[in-house]
Amino acid sequence: MTAVLEIKGLRKTYRSRRRGVRRALDGFDMEVQAGQVHGFLGPNGSGKTTTLRTLLGLIAADGGRMAVLGEQVPAALPRVAGQVGAIVESPQFFPHFSARDTLSLLAGAGEVPQRRVTEVLELVGLRERAKDRVKTYSLGMKQRLAVASALLKDPKLLILDEPANGLDPGGIREMRSLMRDLAASGMTVVLSSHILGEVQLICDSVTIISLGRRVAAGPVAEVLAQHSGGGHLVRLEAVTDLPAAADELTRAGAQVTVAADHLMVRGMDKPAMITRALAARDLYVSELAPVTADLESVFLELTGTAPVPGQHRQVDQSALPGDPGQATSASTQGGWGE
Structure with a gap:
């Protein structure tokens, strides 16, 4: 071209x-x-x-x-x-x-x-x-x-x-x-x-x-x-025990982020691998959904402009x-x- x-x-x-x-x-x-x-x-x-x-x-x-x-x-x-x-x-x-x-x-x-x-x-x-x-x-x-x-x-x-x-x-x-x-x-x-x-x-x-x-x-x-962080990203909701599930998936080699009511899991390519690992420890998931990378999240990450949870960012334009x-x-x- x-x-x-x-x-x-x-x-x-x-x-x-x-x-x-x-x-x-x-x-x-x-x-x-x-x-x-x-x-x-x-x-x-x-x-x-x-x-x-x-x-x-x-x-x-x-x-x-x-x-x-x-x-x-x-x-x-x-x-x-x-x-x-x-x-x-x-x-x-x-x-x-x-x-x-x-x-x-x-x-x-x-x-x-x-x-x-x-x-x-x-x-x-x-x-x-x-x-x-x-x-x-x-x-x-x-x-x-x-x-x-x-x-x-x-x-x-x-x-x-x-x-x-x-x-x-x-x-x-x-x-x-x-x-x-x-x-x-x-x-x-x-x-x-x-x-x-x-x-x-x-x-x-x-x-x-x-x-x-x-x-x-x-x-x-x-x-x-x-720039989406590598690996597949999956959101888990309604897990019977979030902390225990996070520990188990981490031991299985996944990268896990714990939120108040769900887990974000990266590094396990197939959702079945997640459910199988948890079921082996009597931990069950009622909702599991792949998360698709979007341009907005990539942009915010690359430019350092992603908002911090619980904080209101106030930008001093004169300092930019x-x-x-x-x-x-x-x-x-x-x-x-x-």
């Missing part, structure tokens, strides 16, 4: 009097293959937005190498800009313009045929509301309009930051279908999202970033298999070494700024 996006050893450091030196990107690597929907995941402050803004030429990197469609950027941005559509952070539109007027204005500025405006409105499901003013739109509808603006030039690479933000479940499903259709048509989509269950459904591959470094990358199924200026918005439509 051909790499549409390559990042090697990307570094970015911020300096300020108040917060001192903060390393937002610390040798970050990323690769996206053609025709994929690729999930780019990371907690707030991980360096995710800094990566996207650096890639699009909105800020300058301190070191590393980046290539888009085989061209080195930022030097080649003028040549590849027309083949890339991107929405980074929250796009802003003129509230008194209609969706059609907004897209027509952008199409004119980008020398895009006006027929494309109708096509993208249809693609994102805004055709019936095309003449309504943007100020009457819900947050989800504004997200769809932002995606439409990024699609105007029919780009080869589409970069979307939280495209499902503000969408109801039906809208999220429509967005999922749109992303899959775009990939099927040959477009490559890089999708940043906090809805990890949705990422697991829609994405072919993922890159996970934490504290400016890549902590996992590859096809979704491989990432789940490699990630992206400054979260309130700053930047939107590009086949170009590098609106």
Whole structure:
């Protein structure tokens, strides 16, 4: 497969009097293959937005190498800009313009045929509301309009930051279908999202970033298999004697976690091995269920953001070494700024 996006050893450091030196990107690597929907995941402050803004030429990197469609950027941005559509952070539109007027204005500025405006409105499901003013739109509808603006030039690479933000479940499903259709048509989509269950459904591959470094990358199924802790995980409920059952399974070579009303057992590949070991000691289980690894649990483990039971985590955002200026918005439509 051909790499549409390559990042090697990307570094970015911020300096300020108040917060001192903060390393937002610390040798970050990323690769996206053609025709994929690729999930780019990371907690707030991980360096995710800094990566996207650096890639699009909105800020300058301190070191590393980046290539888009085989061209080195930022030097080649003028040549590849027309083949890339991107929405980074929250796009802003003129509230008194209609969706059609907004897209027509952008199409004119980008020398895009006006027929494309109708096509993208249809693609994102805004055709019936095309003449309504943007100020009457819900947050989800504004997200769809932002995606439409990024699609105007029919780009080869589409970069979307939280495209499902503000969408109801039906809208999220429509967005999922749109992303899959775009990939099927040959477009490559890089999708940043906090809805990890949705990422697991829609994405072919993922890159996970934490504290400016890549902590996992590859096809979704491989990432789940490699980072789910190894071995099969089984949940046991209604065991006649939980402590005794835990001791017996531990002696049998399993890794056992004891909770108030159940056991989590790893390392015994077949459920029958568990029931047989317990029955030999007159311990019986009324419910036994395999637990499938999911992207959310893997993400929380790899990024160190899993909540501690019985504690409420409160994150000091000012202490995070990630992206400054979260309130700053930047939107590009086949170009590098609106």
